[in-house]
Amino acid sequence: xxxxxxxxxxxLKRYSVxxxxxxxxxxxxVLAVALTFANDGTVWNISLFLRNILLANCTYFSPIIFALLxxxxxxxxxxxxxxxxxxxxxxxxxxxxxxxxxxxxxxALLFGxxxxxxxxxxxxxxxxxxxxxxxxxAWALRIILANVLVAVAVAPIVLLTASATSASLVGTxxxxxxxxxxxxxxxxxxxxxxxxxxxxxxxxCGTGFDFIHYQPLPAALSLAAALLITCLLLAIKGRAxxxxxxxxxxxxxxxxxxxxxx
Amino acid sequence: MxxxxxxxxxxxxxxKGIAILTLLGLLFPLLLSLLEKSGFSADGGRAAxxxxxxxIFRCNLVYSFTIFLPCLVGILAAILFFMERDCDTYKNxxxxxxxxxxxxxxKIGILYLWAVVYSILTTLATVAFTALLGCGxxxxxxxxxxISVLCGILATTASLPAVVFVIYFNQTYLVSVLLSFGYAIxxxxxxxxxxxxxxxxxxxxxxxxLNWVGLVVINREAAHFGTAAQxxxxxxxxxLVVLLGLTFAFSLVLIIRFYKKxxx
Numbered sequence: 001x002x003x004x005x006x007x008x009x010x011x012l013k014r015y016s017v018x019x020x021x022x023x024x025x026x027x028x029x030v031l032a033v034a035l036t037f038a039n040d041g042t043v044w045n046i047s048l049f050l051r052n053i054l055l056a057n058c059t060y061f062s063p064i065i066f067a068l069l070x071x072x073x074x075x076x077x078x079x080x081x082x083x084x085x086x087x088x089x090x091x092x093x094x095x096x097x098x099x100x101x102x103x104x105x106x107x108a109l110l111f112g113x114x115x116x117x118x119x120x121x122x123x124x125x126x127x128x129x130x131x132x133x134x135x136x137x138a139w140a141l142r143i144i145l146a147n148v149l150v151a152v153a154v155a156p157i158v159l160l161t162a163s164a165t166s167a168s169l170v171g172t173x174x175x176x177x178x179x180x181x182x183x184x185x186x187x188x189x190x191x192x193x194x195x196x197x198x199x200x201x202x203x204x205c206g207t208g209f210d211f212i213h214y215q216p217l218p219a220a221l222s223l224a225a226a227l228l229i230t231c232l233l234l235a236i237k238g239r240a241x242x243x244x245x246x247x248x249x250x251x252x253x254x255x256x257x258x259x260x261x262x
Numbered sequence: 263m264x265x266x267x268x269x270x271x272x273x274x275x276x277x278k279g280i281a282i283l284t285l286l287g288l289l290f291p292l293l294l295s296l297l298e299k300s301g302f303s304a305d306g307g308r309a310a311x312x313x314x315x316x317x318i319f320r321c322n323l324v325y326s327f328t329i330f331l332p333c334l335v336g337i338l339a340a341i342l343f344f345m346e347r348d349c350d351t352y353k354n355x356x357x358x359x360x361x362x363x364x365x366x367x368x369k370i371g372i373l374y375l376w377a378v379v380y381s382i383l384t385t386l387a388t389v390a391f392t393a394l395l396g397c398g399x400x401x402x403x404x405x406x407x408x409i410s411v412l413c414g415i416l417a418t419t420a421s422l423p424a425v426v427f428v429i430y431f432n433q434t435y436l437v438s439v440l441l442s443f444g445y446a447i448x449x450x451x452x453x454x455x456x457x458x459x460x461x462x463x464x465x466x467x468x469x470x471x472l473n474w475v476g477l478v479v480i481n482r483e484a485a486h487f488g489t490a491a492q493x494x495x496x497x498x499x500x501x502l503v504v505l506l507g508l509t510f511a512f513s514l515v516l517i518i519r520f521y522k523k524x525x526x
Contacts, residue, residue, distance in 0.1 A: 170279045
């Protein structure tokens with residue numbers, strides 16, 4: 001598995017995903033900075049500023065980025081026709097997918113660190129009071145951990161939709177709605193994995209609504225369920241998807257071969 | 263042009279993803295109806311039920327049209343405009359002969375047709391979920407479907423800058439799609455930052471569209487219930503026509519320029 005992960009990291013160098021992801025990861029800071037210019041009488045402190053980054057990451061940007069990156073990692077093996085070469089090594093499709101998901105979680109961690117550092121830098125430049133070291137450390141852990149957990153919450157969507165580019169784009173749109181639902185305050189969303197991350201890591205989540213009482217245990221269970229579904233999907237994806245069915249069906253289940261000298 | 267549109271529509275039959283993308287339009291009406299149901303009280307008679315339906319309908323205009331539709335237009339544009347590049351069929355189309363400009367017009371036409379289908383579907387879902395869950399009373403449906411289709415067309419025009427991003431960054435789906443999502447989210451962000459400051463919001467394509475459609479809907483509701491509302495003036499409409507006209511013209515020029523650059 002170690003070698004697989006190393007190979008996946010090497011592949012990242014060839015793709016523009018890292019740059020795109022880093023650029024998108026910075027958007028949560030841009031959003032938080034923009035909100036400080038809203039003329040609504042808010043008195044800003046570091047907790048409020050970093051909380052906005054946490055919310056923006058969880059509900060807007062991270063689900064989209066991770067669904068798109070995860071989808072891109074997997075669908076590239078199909079579109080680049082490199083899967084057959086990998087399978088002759090031999091590496092099972094399941095292991096390959098698991099390696100990609102681990103790299104995705106690693107990138108989530110990296111983007112979390114980026115978001116936090118940019119957030120602290122922006123807050124300092126805006127003259128927002130910084131607070132004590134333990135407070136800053138607590139927010140660092142929250143933002144980074146939230147990003148990794150979003151990757152866990154999105155992993156089932158990635159696995160279900162990543163065998164073709166258009167399917168992974170559908171997965172990205174689905175991840176957008178999935179993440180956006182995290183913005184809504186509604187008791188049944190205690191079982192929604194993205195909302196669960198906010199319930200567990202955002203101290204202000206659900207406060208100010210007397211009809212909502214989120215519980216940490218169902219939230220943790222919903223995240224565990226997302227992880228379990230990911231493991232189950234990996235378990236049943238032992239083999240890569242076969243050649244297009246329509247073409248095979250015309251030939252009684254045999255693979256279509258090109259005519260002529262090829 | 264009609265034949266071209268037909269050909270482009272045929273090509274979509276192979277793209278199963280587009281049907282699923284369209285079906286995602288059901289998600290927001292479902293969530294909104296469930297949310298409304300959870301805090302719903304059945305007191306107040308027919309007017310109260312109609313007002314509940316109006317509330318769900320208006321929320322759906324915001325979520326499904328001005329937040330989600332620009333993202334979907336970006337994804338659909340990526341699929342439509344990269345199709346020839348990915349399948350290496352552009353040279354065949356050129357041999358027909360077919361100009362890049364004709365192809366672009368056909369693809370944009372498909373974007374608008376898709377937006378009409380999406381608008382009808384998401385409004386149908388709003389009506390169906392509201393009626394099924396009993397959290398409102400659908401009424402005045404001809405107007406609701408009409409304004410939804412109009413909103414879909416206007417929001418697609420307002421989303422054309424996202425299509426420009428998609429074509430400009432044609433090397434990879436990643437950057438293109440991320441930027442189109444970024445465009446949709448930044449409009450939402452502007453709505454939060456400049457809340458109440460319509461002088462700025464009215465000049466942003468998506469927010470300007472939302473404000474105008476909101477005024478039309480609110481005036482219709484006020485006429486139905488006999489209440490007062492901020493009037494919709496001819497200046498409001500003229501402002502939107504100029505804004506979206508400029509957005510359409512600039513986007514089209516850039517789309518043609520960048521697509522031709524890619525096509526060589």
